[in-house]
Amino acid sequence: MLSTASVPDQDKVAYWNDAVSRTLVPMTVVPRGDGPFDGRIATDRLGYLQVCTMEADAERVSRTPALIARSSEALVAVGVQMSGTATFVQDGRRAEVGEGDLVVYDTTRPYSFDYPRRFATHVFQLPRRTLGVSDDDIRQVTGSAIGTGDGVGAMLLPFLAALASSTADGYPPAVANRLAGNVVDLFSTLIAERAHRGGTDTDARSHLMLRVLDHINRNLGDPDLSPEHIAREHRISVRYLHRLFEGEGTTVGQFVRRRRLEECRRELARRGRTAPTVSAVAQRWGFVNPAHFSRSFRAAYGVSPREWRDLRTARDGPGRSSAVVPAPGTAPENAADVRDTARQGADLPPSRG
Template sequence: MSPVLTTASVPDRDKVTYWNDALNRTLVPMTVTPRDDGPFDARIVTNRLGYLQVSTMEADAERVSRTPAQIARSSEALVAVGVQISGTATFVQDGRRAEVGEGDLVVCDRSRPYSFDYPHRFATHVFQLPRRVLGVPDTEIRQVTGHAIGTRDGFGAVLLPFLASLASATDAYPPAVADRLAGNVVDLIATLITERTHASGADAEDTARNHLLLRIRDHINQNLGDPDLSPESIAGAHRISIRYLHRLFEGEGTTVARLVQKRRLEECGRELARRGRTAPTVSAVAQRWGFVNPAHFSRAFRAAYGVSPREWRNLRTPQGDIALPPVRRPALSSTVADRPASDLAPSRG
């Protein structure tokens, strides 16, 4: 269960001291000063994904600052990425001042002085990681601090929903999955920093879109044998909506369902064309690449290549180097390909 530090049961006179100590132990040494005179209420929940620390903080109006003396007490250079869930903040670092609204993202270098001023009660996700794992120059990190990155700002539109969703389920992942997720988050944050320092406008949006498309295509290729592979499962694995997933593929000349089926048929075709002492049955090949229903597989294969899977296997050369023709797009678009991805794995009846 996630550790929760809260002022709820602390006497009013000790709440501020308790909260300062909680943030100093959980995040980094800093100073917290409430903006109001009444009883102070705050809580923070923290989890870890490998070397990535994920915290969700909720508190009354306050001002947070980190001084050079406090920085000197830290043993490791850290970078934090904050996602504003509710409320607003004024973020100051490296001589820049940013007004942060709900849904905005900020990059904060913990190794340099900064301040956050929250005029009202607020909530935020904080992703904290060693600066060394980002693999980007300090000069680039310095360029993105002191800015608010909104949902319409290039790669921020991709990263924000992913981080927000990840923060709500960090304790649901086994260690091996958590380590991989941490690596993915670091890659995405590094991409964000690079985009903000080198790209702009349409180029930035293309960079973000292409990066995500590459990850999705790799996920599809790695999971072709899973009969439950579908737009729903693909969107869920990448923490995006199904609608946004379909939007990503609008410029690809295909749909997610067609791509999954095309890749499965290609792998089936290659395996059936291989020559060996013992050839696998057509149904065994179909099941290995995610087709549960042999009749459905045969129809899809014939629609794509013009012959049945059995005829395809018989056409192989003695050297087993049969050329794999392209999938016939008209046949796919008019028959199998327009079916939803849930039909790619028909019922197991």
């Protein structure tokens, strides 16, 4: 808790500017009244979510490009107006915020709040990367007041008010992180609901999923293609990325591995005068460890990469009959049986053991 109560009158404004800037983000606060200024701000943390409650006399708060340059992390904030009113401006839009309204703002772009009389507000700040929404969606929501009479806002108001009034120290770390995750999910849903009035949250997720899949397919050869890398490129949390793939019945890692194996399988079966080596194909599609690649390939298709290439070469040779091979992306029920069937189709002796 930081308060101007015990600060000399002549130092209150400077103290308050410093307190607000250190607690939230760098900004300029100008009192609207002539008398001694009074303000207090309390802050707490819930996992990666910062929760602040601010009560102060009439003031104007500004976040300028010069102040933004002093901040290292991109944050998104949600303000809950508990008492008093405010005029909020961001992205060229102006909103009149009344008691009980919510506002969403991006700390990486200029904004201002004008409080004409004493007020109280809760401010929830979280890293921009934890939200599974696009920059365009956030821009559509900023600069407007969100009512809490219905929709997601109606669910958010009592939850956020209760969360701000409780003490985070009372929660074990695992519970605090889970609560923070629930808040992020609610914020993401709120932004999607407001940004896609004509569509649904499912539409927004589907569009994001298509972009993620396209990114994966274009970067399969990068050995550093990990869930962390993918999430960072799309400015979402790893947790949210995993949630997207839950709806596909797979995990991020499984999908990347399956797509890499499919490309390796296709390239090893390619006809040509000079066939690429197995290790060269594996490295080209992001497999760093040859032994790991061979195990993964055999688990998926029932034969080793070298056997697969030899079988395909024999099958496509003059006078050869078509070999029976596993379907792409499926693991055979009996790997030995499938391998022997394939070898017989290629006029090769059955394997031993």
